[in-house]
Amino acid sequence: MSLQPFHLAIPVHDLAQARQFYSEVFGLEEGRSSDQWVDFNFYGHQLVIHEHPRTPAQEQAHTNPVDGHDVPVPHFGVILTWSQWEDLAERLRSFRTEFVIEPYVRFKGEVGEQATMFLLDPCGNALEFKAFKDPAQLFAS
Incomplete structure (x- = not known):
């Protein structure tokens, strides 16, 4: 079975802090970006962090x-x-x-x-x- 890369966009309320985390802690390579979002190569998949107000799931996970x-x-x-x-x-x-x-x-x-x-x-x-x-x-x- 040949797998295709997935695309996942997630909300982050602090774009700079999240960008540092994914690039430094995980060592992920950055792709395109803007003032509101950043693409990362997430083990061959496209992970995009988007600036967004904190969500209820981020405040208290089920x-x-x-x-x-x-x-x-x-x-x-x-x-x-x-x-x-x-x-x-x-x-x-x-x-x-x-x-x-x-x-x-x-x-x-x-x-x-x-x-x-x-x-x-x-x-x-x-x-x-x-x-x-x-x-x-x-x-x-």
């Missing part, structure tokens, strides 16, 4: 229980290889990132075993990064 943790909803992110995930976890820790859910492996020994971590950007958008022990299990039931 959560759902998953594997004993309160997962913030809404959230977005990408599925990485295991080594990419480990490298990102290390990079985020080096920036003293405050995690909503610390990097860990969930569903150990089960179908869908995966490494995951959750964090918030400076504007309260929740992000999840994960890697599957067996990538073929991505859509397993």
Whole structure:
């Protein structure tokens, strides 16, 4: 299956702070920009941060229980290889990132075993990064 890049535009109430976070903490390459928005290469996908007043979801995230943790909803992110995930976890820790859910492996020994971590950007958008022990299990039931 050949995947096409997705495009995701998210609201940020502090464009300068969010721009610094995505470029420095994640090391993402910038694309086009204006005074109100910035494009980033988000692991081969197009992430656009748009200046926008704080949203209710950014002020107080809703959560759902998953594997004993309160997962913030809404959230977005990408599925990485295991080594990419480990490298990102290390990079985020080096920036003293405050995690909503610390990097860990969930569903150990089960179908869908995966490494995951959750964090918030400076504007309260929740992000999840994960890697599957067996990538073929991505859509397993």
